[in-house]
Amino acid sequence: MKSSISVCILAKDEEGTIKDCIRSINHFVKEIIVLDTGSTDRTREVAASEGATVIEGIWGNDFGKLRNELISYATQPYILMLDADERVMNSESIDFEYEISLLQNAPNRAGRVEINNINGDRISVTKITRFFPNSSEYRYSGRIHEQLLYNGETPETISTKIKLEHYGYSEQAILLKNKIIRNQELLLKQLADHPNEPYTLFQIGRTYLVNKQYDEASFYLIEAYNYSNDKMSFYPSIIQALAATYLRMGRWNELLALLEIGIKTYPDYTDLYYIYGSALVEMKTVEAFKLIPTAFERCVELGDADPNKYEGEKGSGTHLAHYNLGLYYELSANLEKAKYHYVISSQLGFELANTRLARLS
Incomplete structure (x- = not known):
């Protein structure tokens, strides 16, 4: 059964990505609307062939106004906002009816989704409000990095299980557009x-x-x-x-002065410790070198930053931290400890760790 959700997609010259975007969600929702703002490629044709309703719009240098126009075309009681260079990672495992139930009887409540920004082998994770009731009380504000407001105020938000992959931050995508x-x-x-x-x-x-x-x-x-x-x-x-x-x-x-304040204020923010460890590596002094394991061990202790609280890079508390510990112990001639951390990093899917292990074999 398809859920009563309108997926709304803003697009321009997204021929290479919009098919995957639509296909990642179209079997689970009743409506997909694409507002195209002047594509010169086959974006509109591809979107229509995948079953989306395509509407031609005019780019006016204001993403907030365009998103408000886009959601005005939605006919279903709930809206999920996507970008054309995103795709839903886990649509088959999501109970969309349950996600809808979280918003029912609470008109001022909207849902945050997890966005995994892909840039080569690095992934940063954040949560953004994208799922909300189809109501005139919800409107976007801002020319860019626009924010969803409820009656002009930030809505109450809850975390959903919806996860997206976003490819717009990759160097190739940035250069092309x-x-x-x-x-x-x-x-x-x-x-x-x-x-x-x-x-x-x-x-x-x-x-x-x-x-x-x-x-x-x-x-x-x-x-x-x-x-x-x-x-x-x-x-x-x-x-x-x-x-x-x-x-x-x-x-x-x-940097060190800022991190002292940041870590005191947010002692569970893994990425701050990871930046600290990276700085110790780059300083290239004997005193800094001695402190490296403490920084990255703290990262491992914390694990990756909680996306409900912080924006963070995947691996800062897992495979990247273990890889840096491996490098430290390799340089310290403690090869057993180096191998230990490289193995963990490798098991977590970090390919560079395999390269280091091969050199130590």
Whole structure:
């Protein structure tokens, strides 16, 4: 039985991805709507051939307005918002009727889904509100990195079992679509509309970080940090992004000071310890080298960051941490311990660990 859900997809020039997106969910929902904003490839034809209702829209440099237009076409009582470069990972194992029941009788409640952002062999994980009742009280706000609001306020949210894979952050996807330039332009316009708004400053900084423009990234992330506080849900992500920027710039004093605050505030945020361990490796001093195992052992102790609380990279508390411990013990000539950690990393699916084990054999 198909559930009473409208899947809403915003698309432009997604011929290569939209088929997989639709096929990952179309057997489980009653409606799929694609709002195409001017594709020059076969996006519309492919989507229609997969059973989606395709509507032609106009790109107006405002994702929030487009998403509001898109959900206005939905006819089912619940909406699941997807991007065309995403796919549902576990649709066959999801009880969609149960997920719907979580929202019934609570009109101000929306569901968060887990998004696995794929970039080569690295995966970052976050949770975003994407599943909500089809009601005029729900509307998106913001030109880009738009947020779903209920009567103008952040809705109460619950975690669903829906998991998505997202390929839009891969280097190839970014190059093909020129996403970085587009996102920067929209974010700067949004900042002009709302000066010093910490969420926008954060997203600008993170966009520069993804594009490896570290000077620009540090400027905006520092501004975001200065205008935010620990009552904001994205505050730990600001700290993580700024720490990652300092790491890439080799600004050790600032990094260590920031991590001291971050770890004190969020002692269970694995990625902060992982950045700390990575910094100790990059410092290349005897004193820093001695501290490396403590940092990565703490990562293993915690495991990967809880996506209900933090944005994190998969492996920071598992295969990547064990791999770095293997490197440390290999360099320390403790080959038995090195092999131990490489084996665990390998068993967790990290291919580079197999390469190190082969060298030690």
